[in-house]
Amino acid sequence: MTDFHFGGQPLNNDLVASISHVLRTAGIPNLLWGNYLLTVFGVPTIVDDAAFVVPDTLIETAYSTLTDIGFIPCAPSFNCARPYTRRCPPPTSHLHIDDNLAVSLHRKSDMLWAIPDLEDIDISRDADPNVVLACDRRLPPPIPGRGRGRFSSGLDAVWIPSAVRYCEALILLLCRDYGSAYEDYWVVLLTYMLEFVDGTELLDEDRLGEEYRPFYRALGQADPKMYTNLDALRRGLSKGGLLSVRPD
Ligand SMILES: [Zn+2]
The missing domain is CATH 3.30.460 (Beta Polymerase; domain 2)
Structure with missing residues (x-):
């Protein structure tokens, strides 16, 4: 103790x-x-x-x-x-x-x-x-x-x-809570990480898991393709069993 x-x-x-x-x-x-x-x-x-x-x-x-x-x-x-x-x-x-x-x-x-x-x-x-x-x-x-x-x-x-795992977790949380009241929160946190941490020794796109990169890149560039990328990622994660059910 x-x-x-x-x-x-x-x-x-x-x-x-x-x-x-x-x-x-x-x-x-x-x-x-x-x-x-x-x-x-x-x-x-x-x-x-x-x-x-x-x-x-x-x-x-x-x-x-x-x-x-x-x-x-x-x-x-x-x-x-x-x-x-x-x-x-x-x-x-x-x-x-x-x-x-x-x-x-x-x-x-x-x-x-x-x-x-x-x-x-x-x-x-x-x-x-x-x-x-x-x-x-x-x-x-x-x-x-x-x-x-x-x-x-x-x-x-x-x-x-680690910053890389944290970003991946935020993307997973966004995928899980997509369409809910919490969606914006995860987007804001990811945007902060892109703005303040990406490009440092701790975080860059190439260190994220490959499946997360297209969405992460599009979000960083404010590219409207991010929604398509997010849909594709959500489908891939569901198939792979990595998307859990949102808690109550
Ligand atoms: Zn309280």
């Missing part, structure tokens, strides 16, 4: 590192997710939670672990309970830092179903193509107006999806 206890600390890299560490110490591998993850990639965006992807079978353990260390259960008066804030799929469960800020937990099968089980990802070495450390030197440094950037290496290790 760790001796971390939540007592109203602000949402920042220290708190995110503490949460990730507490979960990992409780036997729950986790990857940072949500808008906080975008800011680590150097995307300037508003952050309203610290979100983590955890194995499906450990979501309840994760919730109770975070409750035990003092995070606040949701209440009807909190802002997240208002339906208009739901422009993206809600987390499987969440707790609160305060009225407006949440700690969100997502099932791996809802967000990152195409990568190996988190228990099987070898985080002891730096060569796994699915994940990187949030303090990896290839991530941008903190720059005012350009997101939070990489974590300080002095903090407990926080793992994030």
